[in-house]
Amino acid sequence: MEMTSRHSWLLALARDAGDRYFDAQTRWCLIQRDTLWYAAALLFDAEDDRRALGRALIAEATSGDGTHTPATMLALLHGCADRLDDGAKDNIIRNIRLELPRAALVELHDGNVNHPLGAWATLVLGGELTGEGWAVELGRSRLARFRATIGDRRHAGHRQSAMSEYCSPTYTALDLCFLALIAEYAGNAEARLLARFLEERLWVDTAMSFHAPSAQFAGPHSRSYQDDSSGGWSGLHAVFHAALDHAMPLDPETALRFEHPSALLQNGLVAITPFHVPAQARRIALEKPFPYTVRRTTYGEAYHENHAAAGFSDEVYPGGWSELTTHMTEDYALGTASLPYVNAGHADAFMLRLRRSADPCCTGEVRSLFCRGVYNESAVGQRNRCHVTGGDIDASFLYEEGRTATHQHGGTAIVLYAPKRAGHAGVRSFRVDLMFSPALPFDRLRIGGTDVPRLPHESAENAPLFFQDGTVFCAIHPLRGPGFALRAMHPSPSTDTSCTRCTRILVSSAISPPRRSMPGPAVSRSNFRPSRSMRLLMPSSSARRRAASTKPRAPTVSAMSPSRR
Numbered sequence: 001m002e003m004t005s006r007h008s009w010l011l012a013l014a015r016d017a018g019d020r021y022f023d024a025q026t027r028w029c030l031i032q033r034d035t036l037w038y039a040a041a042l043l044f045d046a047e048d049d050r051r052a053l054g055r056a057l058i059a060e061a062t063s064g065d066g067t068h069t070p071a072t073m074l075a076l077l078h079g080c081a082d083r084l085d086d087g088a089k090d091n092i093i094r095n096i097r098l099e100l101p102r103a104a105l106v107e108l109h110d111g112n113v114n115h116p117l118g119a120w121a122t123l124v125l126g127g128e129l130t131g132e133g134w135a136v137e138l139g140r141s142r143l144a145r146f147r148a149t150i151g152d153r154r155h156a157g158h159r160q161s162a163m164s165e166y167c168s169p170t171y172t173a174l175d176l177c178f179l180a181l182i183a184e185y186a187g188n189a190e191a192r193l194l195a196r197f198l199e200e201r202l203w204v205d206t207a208m209s210f211h212a213p214s215a216q217f218a219g220p221h222s223r224s225y226q227d228d229s230s231g232g233w234s235g236l237h238a239v240f241h242a243a244l245d246h247a248m249p250l251d252p253e254t255a256l257r258f259e260h261p262s263a264l265l266q267n268g269l270v271a272i273t274p275f276h277v278p279a280q281a282r283r284i285a286l287e288k289p290f291p292y293t294v295r296r297t298t299y300g301e302a303y304h305e306n307h308a309a310a311g312f313s314d315e316v317y318p319g320g321w322s323e324l325t326t327h328m329t330e331d332y333a334l335g336t337a338s339l340p341y342v343n344a345g346h347a348d349a350f351m352l353r354l355r356r357s358a359d360p361c362c363t364g365e366v367r368s369l370f371c372r373g374v375y376n377e378s379a380v381g382q383r384n385r386c387h388v389t390g391g392d393i394d395a396s397f398l399y400e401e402g403r404t405a406t407h408q409h410g411g412t413a414i415v416l417y418a419p420k421r422a423g424h425a426g427v428r429s430f431r432v433d434l435m436f437s438p439a440l441p442f443d444r445l446r447i448g449g450t451d452v453p454r455l456p457h458e459s460a461e462n463a464p465l466f467f468q469d470g471t472v473f474c475a476i477h478p479l480r481g482p483g484f485a486l487r488a489m490h491p492s493p494s495t496d497t498s499c500t501r502c503t504r505i506l507v508s509s510a511i512s513p514p515r516r517s518m519p520g521p522a523v524s525r526s527n528f529r530p531s532r533s534m535r536l537l538m539p540s541s542s543a544r545r546r547a548a549s550t551k552p553r554a555p556t557v558s559a560m561s562p563s564r565r
Contacts, residue, residue: 001079001274003044006242010267013252014041015050017264020256027057030262033068036061037268040076043083044271051083059087063095066102067118070095071178072269074125078185079272096126100135108146110301110319111342113165116142117178124182124191140191143182147198153299158321162296163202165341166324167209169217169228170263173235176202177273184274200278206236207285208294209326211333211353214366215248218326219335219351225397226258226380229348230437231368238267243275244282251363258381260396292328293410297321303342305422307390315422317343317403325408331355331472331509336406336413343388346397349404350415352507356439356470367469368437371503373402373417375427380435388423402432411507432503434476444468477504 018038022029029035035057042054058076063069073092076084084092099122106119120139127135153160165171179202182195211218216231228234232254240246255263302319304312319342326335332354341347352369360366378384378398385392386399393399401423405416419430445452448463465476 001272003271004245006245007271008044010238010242010271011041011044013264014038014266014268014271015045017256017261018042018268021261021265027060029265032061032063033065033072034262034265036069036072036076037265040072040080040268040272041265043076043080055083055085055088058084059091061091061095063099064102065115066099066106066122067115068174070099070103070122070126071118071181074122074129074185075177075181075269075272077129078125078181079274093129096122097130097132100126100130100132104135104138107142108149108164110164110299111303112171113163114168114171114174114178116146117175120146121178121181124186124188124195128187136188136191139182140188140194143191143194143198147194155321158297158299160297160299162205162298162324164222164298164300166222166296166298167206167217167219168221168223169234169236170225170266171223171235172202172206173239173266173270176206176239176275177269180273180275183276196276199276200281203275203277203281204284205296207281208288209335210240210285211328212246212286212288213330214333214353214355214360215250216333216353216366216368218328218333218353219348219370220324220326220337221348221351222337222341223346224348225260225263225346226395227254227260227263229351229368229370229397229435230254230258231353231366232363232437233263235263235266235270238263238270239275240285242270242273243277244285246286249360249362249366254363258396259394288328290328290330291410294326296324298324300339300342305343305388305420307388307423310390313422315420317420327408327410329411329509331470332411332507334408334411334413334505334507336408336415337404338406340400340404344400344403345389347400349406350413350505352474352505354469354472354474354507356472358470364439366437367439369434369474371415371417371432371434372398372400373404373419373430373432374398375401375419375430380433386423387425387427388420390423390425398433398435402430413505415503415505417503434503439469442467442469471509473508475506477506479504 014037018029018041022038029038039054039057042050042057045051045054061073063073073095077089077092103119103122103126106116108116120142123135123139127133127139150160150163176199179195179199183192183199186192186195209218217234217236221228232251237248237250241248241250252264255261299321300319303317305315305317307313320339322337322339324337326333332352335351337349340349348370350371354367356365356367375387380398381395383392383394384398386401388399388401402417402419407414417432444467446466462478464478467474
């Protein structure tokens with residue numbers, strides 16, 4: 001495949017991230033899969049010793065997952081054969097022989113999709129490489145079953161039209177990679193045609209979720225990391241940049257701010273993957289008329305909560321049908337999922353994307369709004385303890401510890417939150433955070449009927465919040481539950497307060513652009529406190545300088561509703 005300036009830029013991003021995280025003693029860059037992505041980028045370095053390091057890392061690599069790692073090895077063998085030495089090639093073949101039985105165990109269960117597709121790419125391409133016909137046939141048959149499952153599953157009033165792991169800014173990018181590898185390199189004609197059909201249909205599906213005016217992927221998202229949700233960078237952005245040659249405001253540093261370097265290392269795979277974008281998908285992505293509404297139906301598996309210390313709990317989240325709704329105008333894209341993706345570990349069941357100018361030239365002129373239900377003091381942009389799973393998580397995502405149910409009509413969405421029923425040891429409070437991605441200050445911010453000219457600010461709890469960003473007007477109405485009282489942690493353990501059970505969110509566009517405000521601090525935060533007041537806070541100047549020089553935390557608006565089971 002032809003290497004363009006776009007591919008070279010993606011490879012440079014992967015090399016830079018790899019240089020930062022490569023451990024010279026272990027010879028690993030995070031994990032083995034990511035190390036191979038780093039090695040792929042090194043193969044295209046201008047310096048001989050750096051290319052030699054890439055070959056050496058491939059020659060000594062081992063695989064043990066049966067999915068992403070062997071699929072990456074096959075991408076290297078097919079796409080970079082002229083840059084590999086015999087040691088690297090022989091090691092890939094050895095690993096593939098060992099990985100075929102492991103890949104054969106990976107099946108689709110109406111949840112995760114990217115790992116099965118990686119396994120099936122391993123079976124088809126690896127089986128052909130090693131002469132194992134059974135593996136080729138198994139991979140082909142599972143691709144055929146996958147197409148039938150997501151294309152013709154029916155029930156009374158329902159027909160599945162989207163994958164269970166739908167529109168993930170990180171994992172849909174890998175889905176496109178693995179399907180493209182089979183479609184390009186498979187010798188088995190049926191497997192090649194199946195993969196090409198599925199890749200092209202996935203391109204169309206992804207294009208329907210792309211909001212070209214803001215250059216963001218509209219919600220809802222089955223799985224998302226903090227950089228995905230904030231909108232500065234994602235794996236899908238990288239894939240679009242490589243395959244569509246469409247100029248977009250991108251901020252790769254977002255992935256590093258939120259401790260998600262894999263989103264940059266993944267470019268090593270993206271850059272060597274030969275995608276097949278149908279003309280129809282390109283038109284839908286870049287030329288769709290507005291207003292534009294798309295509704296899709298997906299089916300998800302029932303899920304046992306995975307507790308890091310105690311294994312799987314008795315708590316089961318029901319699976320079944322979920323309606324995915326996305327409504328777009330030229331100014332914004334609002335998307336919801338009626339039920340969350342499996343356990344909703346890091347998912348955007350509600351997502352608002354908007355542009356703050358007619359032609360955004362940087363990510364600061366685009367804003368995202370999304371939400372999470374969290375326990376205790378967990379907050380976006382920092383390392384937290386996840387009470388549902390019983391383990392610690394890094395800043396790459398804020399774990400969803402609530403369950404959502406949504407309903408959307410056009411630019412109006414109702415979002416219902418309740419805490420999960422598992423993992424309540426040590427839980428003192430539950431709240432719902434409405435999180436705004438970093439951008440220029442709001443053109444106008446109004447809370448409870450009062451303009452907020454500056455921060456900090458206090459207002460009554462459950463007051464409606466209104467903001468104006470460019471030509472977009474958004475109103476957020478917290479709604480009280482019916483006679484629902486919960487015990488608060490602050491200011492004292494005996495204080496009871498009503499719980500915000502439901503939020504109604506309205507979005508509309510202005511007819512003409514408003515007056516622009518002067519640039520100012522990009523970080524703001526508000527907390528709905530159990531003392532029935534709301535505070536909008538701004539970090540001190542020293543905190544802002546520290547955040548700007550290290551890892552800025554995304555601004556949030558938090559609706560706090562403490563509770564105890």
